[in-house]
Amino acid sequence: xxxxxxxxxxxxxxxxxxxxxxxEAAIERGSLTPGSLLGNEIExxxxxxxxxxxxxxxxxxxxxxxxxxxxxxxxxxxxHSQVKRPLELSSLYDDLExxxxxxxxxxxxxxxxPASAEVAAALGVGEGxxxxxxxxxxxxxxxxxxxxxxxLPTGLLPLDTERxxxxxxxxxxxxxxxxxxxxxxxxxxxxxxxxEDERLAEPAGAPLLTMQRTTFDDTGRPVEFGSHTYRxxxxxxxxxxxxxx
Amino acid sequence: xxxxxxxxxxxxxxxxxxxxxxxEAAIERGSLTPGSLLGNEIExxxxxxxxxxxxxxxxxxxxxxxxxxxxxxxxxxxxHSQVKRPLELSSLYDDLExxxxxxxxxxxxxxxxPASAEVAAALGVGEGxxxxxxxxxxxxxxxxxxxxxxxLPTGLLPLDTERxxxxxxxxxxxxxxxxxxxxxxxxxxxxxxxxEDERLAEPAGAPLLTMQRTTFDDTGRPVEFGSHTYRxxxxxxxxxxxxxx
DNA sequence: TAGTGGTCTAGACCACTAA
DNA sequence: TAGTGGTCTAGACCACTAC
Numbered sequence: 001x002x003x004x005x006x007x008x009x010x011x012x013x014x015x016x017x018x019x020x021x022x023x024e025a026a027i028e029r030g031s032l033t034p035g036s037l038l039g040n041e042i043e044x045x046x047x048x049x050x051x052x053x054x055x056x057x058x059x060x061x062x063x064x065x066x067x068x069x070x071x072x073x074x075x076x077x078x079x080h081s082q083v084k085r086p087l088e089l090s091s092l093y094d095d096l097e098x099x100x101x102x103x104x105x106x107x108x109x110x111x112x113x114p115a116s117a118e119v120a121a122a123l124g125v126g127e128g129x130x131x132x133x134x135x136x137x138x139x140x141x142x143x144x145x146x147x148x149x150x151x152l153p154t155g156l157l158p159l160d161t162e163r164x165x166x167x168x169x170x171x172x173x174x175x176x177x178x179x180x181x182x183x184x185x186x187x188x189x190x191x192x193x194x195x196e197d198e199r200l201a202e203p204a205g206a207p208l209l210t211m212q213r214t215t216f217d218d219t220g221r222p223v224e225f226g227s228h229t230y231r232x233x234x235x236x237x238x239x240x241x242x243x244x245x
Numbered sequence: 246x247x248x249x250x251x252x253x254x255x256x257x258x259x260x261x262x263x264x265x266x267x268x269e270a271a272i273e274r275g276s277l278t279p280g281s282l283l284g285n286e287i288e289x290x291x292x293x294x295x296x297x298x299x300x301x302x303x304x305x306x307x308x309x310x311x312x313x314x315x316x317x318x319x320x321x322x323x324x325h326s327q328v329k330r331p332l333e334l335s336s337l338y339d340d341l342e343x344x345x346x347x348x349x350x351x352x353x354x355x356x357x358x359p360a361s362a363e364v365a366a367a368l369g370v371g372e373g374x375x376x377x378x379x380x381x382x383x384x385x386x387x388x389x390x391x392x393x394x395x396x397l398p399t400g401l402l403p404l405d406t407e408r409x410x411x412x413x414x415x416x417x418x419x420x421x422x423x424x425x426x427x428x429x430x431x432x433x434x435x436x437x438x439x440x441e442d443e444r445l446a447e448p449a450g451a452p453l454l455t456m457q458r459t460t461f462d463d464t465g466r467p468v469e470f471g472s473h474t475y476r477x478x479x480x481x482x483x484x485x486x487x488x489x490x
Numbered sequence: 491t492a493g494t495g496g497t498c499t500a501g502a503c504c505a506c507t508a509a
Numbered sequence: 510t511a512g513t514g515g516t517c518t519a520g521a522c523c524a525c526t527a528c
Contacts, residue, residue: 014516034465040494051518053298056495064309066427069463072495073526079426080465089488180488181324182311188481189434189454207452207477209434218314220279220325232452236433243334243425259497285513296499301514317514318507 003031007048015050019058027067027078038068038076066242089183089215090239092138092146092228093168101140105168107161109135112154119151122214122225132159134169137199144200146230156223173223181218187211187237192229200231207232248276252293260295264303272312272323283313283321311487334428334460335484337383337391337473338413346385350413352406354380357399364396367459367470377404379414382444389445391475401468418468426463432456432482437474445476452477 003026007018026032038044038059045055059076062068070076096103113133120127132152138145150169152159157176164172173180191205200208209230217223248271252263271277283289283304290300304321307313315321341348358378365372377397383390395414397404402421409417418425436450445453454475462468 016516042494051520053519054517057516069426070495071526072524073493075494079463080461089486181314182485182487184483184485186481186483187432187454189452189477191452205450207434207436209432209454216325218324219322232434236431238429238431240427240429241334242427261497287513296501298500299498302497315514316507317505318512320513 005044005048007050016054016057016061019048019050019055020061023058023062024065024067027062032078034078034080036078038078040075066240089170089180091168091170092148093171096138096140096145103145103168104139104142105165106137106139107134107164108137109133110159110161110164115151119225123151123153123222125153130154132156134159134164136164143234144231145234146228147196147199148226148228150224150226152224153222169224178223179218180223181216181220183213183215185211185213189232196229200229202231202233209235209237211237250289250293252295261299261302261306264293264295264300265306268303268307269310269312272307277323279323279325281323283323285320334415334425336413336415337393338416341383341385341390348390348413349384349387350410351382351384352379352409353382354378355404355406355409360396364470368396368398368467370398375399377401379404379409381409388479389476390479391473392441392444393471393473395469395471397469398467414469423468424463425468426461426465428458428460430456430458434477441474445474447476447478454480454482456482 005019005022007015009015011018023032023038032038041052041055041059045052048055059068059070063070063076067079068076069079093103093105111133112130114128115123115125115131117127119125119131120129123131125131132150132154134148134150134152136148136150138148157173157178159172170180188210189207190210192200192202192208194204196202196208197204197206200206202208209232211226211228211230213224213226213228214222215224215226250264250267252260254260256263268277268283277283286297286300286304289295290297293300304313304315308315312324313321314324338348338350356378357375359373360368360370360376362372364370364376365374368376370376377395377399379393379395379397381393381395383393402418402423404417415425433455434452435455437445437447437453439449441447441453442449442451445451447453454477456471456473456475458469458471458473459467460469460471
C-alpha cells in the first residue's frame with residue numbers, strides 16, 4: 001500500500017503535526033483501512049527522514065484522538081472506524097450549524113442583575129454583586145429548540161445584543177481572547193412549567209431536557225454559568241467518548 | 246517551597262510516571278497551590294537526575310488531565326482547582342457506588358433473542374441473528390433509579406444472572422478481558438409510558454431521562470448496545486469535560 | 491527468536507513572554 | 510535581554526507478542 005507521505009521542512013508547521021494530519025487524512029478517506037497495520041516507527045522515521053520521537057509524537061496524537069491503537073509486540077493499527085468526534089465543550093449554536101440547521105437567536109433579555117446565591121456560588125462572586133444576565137431563545141426554521149439563560153462576570157467581554165444574535169456565546173468569548181479550559185455539566189430532565197411551555201411552544205407539562213454548566217478559563221476562573229432547557233422532542237445530546245487508558 | 250520529589254530507578258514503574266504521580270499527589274493535598282509555578286523543566290530535570298524529555302512527559306500527562314497549564318515564555322502553572330474528574334465511560338453501578346449509594350440490581354430478564362433492526366445495526370450483526378438481551382432494574386435503598394436494557398453479541402462473555410446482580414456490566418466485561426475503547430451516546434428526555442411508570446414507580450407521564458449507548462472495544466467491534474431510562478427525579482448526569490487544545 | 495512499541499538520554503535550536 | 514516552553518535529533522536498552 002505504501003501511502004504518499006512527506007514533510008516540508010521549510011514550513012513553520014511542526015513536522016509531527018504535518019505527519020499526523022496526513023495520517024488522519026489517509027484514515028479519513030480510506031487509504032488506511034481499519035485494522036491495517038501502520039508499519040513500524042523506525043521504518044516510518046527512516047522513510048520520512050525524521051527521528052523516531054518525532055514520528056512517535058505524531059502517532060501518539062492520533063492515539064489520543066482514538067483513531068489508532070498501539071500494541072506492544074504487534075504494531076499500530078487503525079481503529080475500526082466508528083470514532084468520529086469525541087466529546088467537546090460544544091456550543092449549541094455550533095452543533096446546530098454543523099447539522100446544517102441554520103440556528104437563529106432571539107435575545108429576550110440582556111441586563112445587569114445582582115447575583116443570586118446559586119449564580120454567586122458558580123461564578124465565585126459575592127451574593128448580590130452585579131453580573132451579566134443573558135436570556136436567549138434558540139430557533140431553527142423559526143421553531144424554538146432551547147431556552148438559554150446565562151450569567152457572566154462583568155468586565156469580561158462586551159455583550160451587545162447585536163453580536164449575541166449573530167453568533168454563539170462561546171465564539172464571542174474566544175474572540176475576546178478567553179481560553180476556555182474546562183466545564184462542569186449536569187444534564188437532567190423535568191416537566192415544563194407553564195411559563196416554559198409557552199416560551200418553547202410545547203404542550204403543558206411536556207418533558208424538557210435540562211443542562212446546567214459552569215465554564216472555566218485556563219486560569220481556573222469561572223467565566224460563565226448557564227441554565228438551559230431544551231425541547232426534548234427536538235433535541236438530544238449526541239457525543240462520543242473515549243476510555244482513557 | 247521546594248517540594249519533596251524523588252524517583253526510584255530500581256522500580257519497574259516508569260520514571261515519568263513516578264514523577265507525575267508525585268506531582269499529582271502534591272496538587273491533591275495542596276502542597277502545590279493553584280496558580281503557583283512549577284519551576285522550569287531543565288532545573289527540575291537536573292534536580293531529579295532525569296533528562297528533560299522524561300520530565301516533559303510527566304508534566305504533559307498532567308496537562309492532559311487538566312491539572313496543569315503550560316504557557317510558553319511564562320512557565321507551568323497549577324490550574325485553579327475545579328477540575329476533579331473528566332468525563333469517563335462510566336457505569337451507573339460505579340457512579341452510584343462512588344456516591345456511597347450501595348446500588349442493587351434486579352435482573353428482570355436474561356435471554357437470547359433475535360436481533361431487531363435497531364439492535365442489529367448497532368451491534369453489526371444480521372437482523373434476526375441471536376443476541377443476548379439483559380433487562381435490569383437498578384435501585385438504591387430499595388427504590389428504583391433506572392431501567393437498563395442491554396443487548397450484547399453472543400459468545401463474548403458469560404452472563405449469568407448471579408454475577409449481573411452482584412456488580413455492573415462494565416466490570417464483568419473488563420474482567421472477561423475486553424478492552425473498552427469508546428462509546429457513542431445519545432442523551433434525551435421523554436414522558437414515561439404506562440409500563441415504564443409502573444416499573445420505575447413514577448406517576449403517569451413523568452419525565453424520564455433516556456440514554457442510548459453503543460460501546461466498542463479497541464478493535465472497533467461493538468460489544469454492547471444499551472437503552473436506559475432514568476427517573477429524572479432521582480438521577481442526572483454529572484460530568485466535567487476538558488477543552489482539547 | 492525476531493520484531494514491535496515503551497522508555498530514556500544528552501544534547502540542540504527556535505518562538506514566545508515579560509521586564 | 511533573559512527565561513520559558515515547543516520542537517527535534519540520533520542514538521540506547523527493555524518488555525512484550527507472535528512464531
